[in-house]
Amino acid sequence: MVSKTLNAPNGYKVRISLKTALGEDAYEWNQSEMFFFQATMAFAMRRHFQMETYNVDNIILCVQTSRVSFWFVVTSPDNTTMLIPKADVEKAVRMSRHRINNAFLLSDRTLEFLGIYPTLAAPVNPDTPPWLIVFGVVIGAVCVGIIALLISSLLQKRRKEKGMTEDGQDEEDMQVKGVENGINLDGTYNRGFTDDDRFTKL
Amino acid sequence: IQLKCLQVSNQDLEERIPSYEELEKLENEEAGDRPKWDNKAQYMLTIVGFCVGLGNVWRFPYLCQSHGGGAFMIPFLILLVLEGVPLLHLEFAIGQRLRKGSVGVWSAIHPYLTGIGIGSMCVSFLVSLYYNTIMAWVMWYFFNSFQETLPWSQCPVNANMTGLVSECERSSPVDYYWYRETLNTTPDIDNTGGLQWWMVLCHVSAWALLFICISRGIETTGKAVYITSTLPYAVLTIFLIRGLTLKGSLNGVKFLFTPDMNELMNPTTWLDAGAQVFYSFSLAFGGLLSFSSYNSVHNNCEQDAVIISIVNGATAVYAATVIYTIIGFRATEKFDDCISGNILTLLNTFDLPEGNVTENNYDQVLHSLNGTYPEVIQGLNLKTCDLNSFLSEGVEGTGLAFIVFTEAITKMPVSPVWSVLFFIMLFCLGLSSMFGNIEGVLVPLQDLGVFPKSWPKEAIAGTTCVLCCLVGLIFVQGSGNYWLSLFDSYGGSIPLLIIAFCEMVGVVYLYGIDRFNDDIEFMIGHKPNLFWQITWRFVSPAIMFVIFVFYFITKVQETPMYKAWNPESENFPTLEEKEYPSWIFAIIFILAGIPGLSVPLTAIYKCLRNRCCKKDNEFKQDDLNTIAKQVHLTDEATKNKPDIPETADGR
Helix, strand or coil: CCCCCCCCCCCEEEEECHHHHHHHHCCCCCHHHHHHHHHHHHHHHHHHHCCCCCCHHHEEEEEEECCCEEEEEEECCCCCCCECCHHHHHHHHHHHHHHHHHHCCCCCCCEEEECCCCCCCCCCCCCCCHHHHHHHHHHHHHHHHHHHHHHHHHHHHHHHHHHHHHCHHHHHHHHHHHHHHCCCCCCCCCHHHCCCCCCCCC | CCCCCCCCCHHHHHHHCCCHHHHHHHHHHCCCCCCCCCCHHHHHHHHHHHHCCHHHHHCHHHHHHHCCHHHHHHHHHHHHHHHHHHHHHHHHHHHHHHCCCHHHHHHHHCHHHHHHHHHHHHHHHHHHHHHHHHHHHHHHHHHCCCCCCCCCCCCCECCCCCCECHHHHHCCHHHHHHHHHHCCCCCCCCCCCCECHHHHHHHHHHHHHHHHHHCCCHHHHHHHHHHHCCHHHHHHHHHHHHHHCCCCHHHHHHHHHCCCHHHHHCHHHHHHHHHHHHHHCCCCCCHHHHHHHCCCCCCCHHHHHHHHHHHHHHHHHHHHHHHHHHHHHHHHHHHHHHHHHHHHHHHHHHCCCCCCCCCCCHHHHHHHHHHHCHHHHHHHCCCCCCHHHHHCCCCCHHHHHHHHHHHHHHHCCCHHHHHHHHHHHHHHHHHHHHHHHHHHHHHHHHHHCCCCCCCCHHHHHHHHHHHHHHHHHHHHECCHHHHHHHHHHHHCCHHHHHHHHHHHHHHHHHHHHHHHHHHHHHHHCCCCCHHHHHHHHHHHHHHHHHHHHHHHHHHHHCCCEEEECCCCCCCCCCCEEEECCCCHHHHHHHHHHHHHHHHHHHHHHHHHHHHHHCCCHHHHHHHHCCCCCCCHHHHHHHHCCCCCHHHHCCC
């Protein structure tokens, strides 16, 4: 059976998805639950209008299906033939939506009032975007790294220069000896191991 | 076939390259101030890092899946053996033998071939520019992963809080985040869109990080690679374990590897396999030559080449498996969502109790309802849910990493952790490849003497990084994404094929395969066997030539198009195919032409200079000595000791 759209200008269709919301813990939807719904809606009306006269009888339900879905209209407590306009019902539902959802252990998605869209959660805008914080940390580490690098290379240079000027005299000799075989040797030449008598063996 | 007429005369050549005796002396006395690897592991990790890059993660899995899954392994492995390994061995051997960077090696073989080295340098430069922008994108996503709800998991609310932002609603949160909040992309390449400040910050930090790692050459990169080359494997393994425990992962793996043998008849499969092997090995960039030149002379380059090829191929397959477990999971989730959406629509329309229609009986129920209420069913516009179409969605390139994979991550529990891990992995993969790219730029610059000799290594590296960073600002504009694909398609493809072909021909026929065989025998102790002879002489150059010709013809025939993100286009969110404006052709010519033409142009230039100045060839060679190797040899010998008898073996 295709679902009917009633010509009910002041009514709302409610759709409940118990299995989607609760899975295995889903309770059975029966007449007692319907009564609970009427009571919750009456509470919502009371809360919004701040009139203590709304009662479960003022909430009329019809076209209940096994989906579970049904229509409801709200009658005025003073005059049961007069219906409360749609806009007012909507305001009442929006005000107590959270309470209604929690009463049935459901959410905006699983307890749907067709026509009343859930208000979107206000986005949380932190003062500093979180990515800037991480960026700051990384850039800080990089800067420290670069500075350390530059300092260490400066120190190395200074050490080399000091080393060079100290054995400035030895440099000449070392160069001369070092080029012996056409190869330049780095570091200080240890004369203790000079092979002076290479060619004078007997 | 020796082509003796083309071969370089022995005497000239021997004056330009170190002889065996000189090499032995260098080896034994550890003379010369050329940098050296601390140990073999550093060398291997650096090469593995250079070869294993983003392409293994986001190009190979796509090729594998689109060319018949498991069947693609066959052309891939065959071409790996026939094309990849020989070229790799060649580059390792020649670098190790001549002990210079790319410009140095080629000008030593013959001055007219300097163009090959210059071409390598240009390509390395162009690729470095855009590759580091991808690193910047990865860093941006990395910075944004430190939030409980990942920013790309939901659409932002619009200005007056009435609904979600329209562009996001029509496409998807991940698409919106990538195209709007990350790139802030313009509808076409003509609008530059200005510099995006957040991207500029990431861009600068990417270059700064790179600078720290390369500031002292292999002294610093050698340490960095211990992390950048090993971390990706650890992360891939973690993802594999996580992936296999997710629902639907095996669907992905099956989809990837299901062989379709008919694809082997398709020539594009073989071409794509060849191109993938070639680009995946980072050949012709000059980086491999440089890295090998820091090795000891008797290092077994043959063994290295085989090991690296195996590692590269295995990593590609491994990464593909991991990626597809996650893609399988995402596709299954999307499929489930699609079916659930349809089921819900049916339940709501027909007021059926929950649980009446499930995934199993969906088709049955739909069929019976269609029989009784056909108009209603039509009016519902139920989506067709096809698992295979979800599996083949946008799974290559940046789309894979920044759209598909990030979406999959949002569906996993504890998403920020997986996001952080994934982007660290991508960053390490890219950074280790950047080391090789930059090496291919810095060493030739030093060889050419562009920088004054008094400048320390850090200054040279720093200047290059600052320059590249500034030029790379093109890629962080609104239209940066389009520029990047332009550079990638034209700068990083055709010129490499030309250069690699010239390298092979240059070594085998100009340097001389006999001399090369002797060199290898000197270095590793035995002559290269028949396999190497055949592949070096005929097979590999032939394959390169065929791939080049086909690539060239395809690129030249097709009108260059690009895919633009245009919220106003009709088929939004599908990317709009647009033609490049006419001034782009000048840019394309610069990108593809200059590196490619540098080979003949430099040869002609040197020839003309030689002829018109009529100088002695020998005299000129001194200009081309590298900075990294001691230059004093000739000077000292002639200056200080003109009459030493022992220098008969030297110069």
